[in-house]
Amino acid sequence: MKKEYGANSYYMGLVQNLYAGTNGCTTLLLQFLYQFEINKNIENFEQCFFNLFEKEVENCKILSQILIDMGGDPQFFSSSRKFVSARSVNYVKDSGRMFLADIELLEINILDLKSALSKVENQAVKEKLKIVLENKKNQLKFLKKEYFKNQIV
DSSP states (O other): OOOTTOOOHHHHHHHHHHHHSTTSHHHHHHHHHHHHHHTTTSTTHHHHHHHHHHHHHHHHHHHHHHHHHTTOOOOSBOTTOOBOOGGGSOOOOSHHHHHHHHHHHHHHHHHHHHHHHHHOOOHHHHHHHHHHHHHHHHHHHHHHHHHHHTTOO
């Protein structure tokens, strides 16, 4: 395994939680995939959730690569060894509540990323986390726009 950023168990724990913690990228990825699947053939929603899913795949790739570059292994569990579970996915089917659940989870992701960024001093890791943070902010903006555009209030 490549150790581009050097081994740092504290940073790896932070990134592992962003990647596969209860409210991490992997949970959001599963949630967007579920929402895409149940909204197939519904104009606007299918493409909306597919776009969110694709961006979340990119976020997961960035975080998993950081873990690999620190000598870690991007397994699907948090730093406290709690495995990612589909139980963390919000299975609501009402479109308005679906959007609100996604907005809430993205806001949690953004807060967690900001917290991690304040603790990381390695500039290379910080730059990668900033990319994920910007992606999340853009996803949130997109989601809110879609929520109001589709008059789901």
